Amino acid sequence: MRALITGAGRGIGAALMAEGRGRGHEVLGTVRSGDGIQLEVTDPAAQARAAGAVGAIDLLVCNAGVLLDRDAGVRDLSVEDLRQTLDVNVTGVFLTVQAQLANLSRGGRIAIISSQMGSSTQATGRTMAYRVSKAAALNLGLNLASALRSEGIAVGIYHPGWVRTDMGGSAAAVGAEDAARGLWDRFERLDQSTSGCFETFDGQTHPI
Numbered sequence: 074m075r076a077l078i079t080g081a082g083r084g085i086g087a088a089l090m091a092e093g094r095g096r097g098h099e100v101l102g103t104v105r106s107g108d109g110i111q112l113e114v115t116d117p118a119a120q121a122r123a124a125g126a127v128g129a130i131d132l133l134v135c136n137a138g139v140l141l142d143r144d145a146g147v148r149d150l151s152v153e154d155l156r157q158t159l160d161v162n163v164t165g166v167f168l169t170v171q172a173q174l175a176n177l178s179r180g181g182r183i184a185i186i187s188s189q190m191g192s193s194t195q196a197t198g199r200t201m202a203y204r205v206s207k208a209a210a211l212n213l214g215l216n217l218a219s220a221l222r223s224e225g226i227a228v229g230i231y232h233p234g235w236v237r238t239d240m241g242g243s244a245a246a247v248g249a250e251d252a253a254r255g256l257w258d259r260f261e262r263l264d265q266s267t268s269g270c271f272e273t274f275d276g277q278t279h280p281i
């Protein structure tokens with residue numbers, strides 16, 4: 074497959090690049106600085122430039138994301154953090170898919186990296202901006218699965234595990250390489266029969 078991964082400079086995105094290449098796929102990655110396709114996911118002009126630079130792909134992985142309001146509650150969540158979180162984690166995913174649709178054809182796949190924290194079963198009331206954004210990314214993925222079914226494009230939504238990255242922290246349960254291995258297993262199985270799935274990296278169906 075020829076794949077594009079957003080936010081590939083570090084963390085899960087970097088591990089997904091390495092794992093995909095190790096499996097023999099051609100994997101391109103976007104970054105905000107340094108080597109790679111330059112992409113700030115919230116910038117429509119940058120999205121258009123990236124789409125032109127990338128060309129035809131079989132798989133798009135919307136991985137870039139932020140967690141800005143760790144443990145914040147209803148009284149201490151700032152409007153800036155709420156807006157920025159929704160901009161990157163929801164609008165950024167939508168703009169990425171919209172721009173890259175020209176590069177995907179029938180049989181193409183889109184993977185959205187959401188989180189178990191976006192599940193309505195985990196609405197704990199803390200880290201609310203992140204939870205709301207990941208719930209929206211999950212719902213966006215479900216809508217995209219419906220919208221793109223007639224075009225033969227499959228959409229999967231994934232929880233990568235609690236992963237040891239800058240975001241997940243050093244106490245997290247899963248190494249980035251293990252998360253990437255499990256996620257690639259999911260991507261390789263994604264087709265029309267599994268489109269609209271919400272799965273963990275290790276293949277469990279997660280409640281929406």
Ligand SMILES: NC(=O)c1ccc[n+]([C@@H]2O[C@H](COP(=O)([O-])OP(=O)(O)OC[C@H]3O[C@@H](n4cnc5c(N)ncnc54)[C@H](OP(=O)(O)O)[C@@H]3O)[C@@H](O)[C@H]2O)c1
Pocket residue numbers: 079080081082083084085086104105106112113114115135136137138139140161165186187188189232233234235236237238239240241242245
């Ligand atoms: N780690 C976990 O336990 C965990 C659990 C569930 C879900 N997730 C999800 O998995 C994905 C990757 O997480 P991670 O742990 O690898 O996070 P990370 O280590 O913080 O890396 C985040 C990546 O997203 C990129 N990014 C952030 N904002 C961006 C923007 N506006 N435009 C373009 N790229 C942007 C970053 O690029 P820069 O280097 O330029 O900042 C970086 O490559 C995220 O969507 C996250 O919500 C992670």
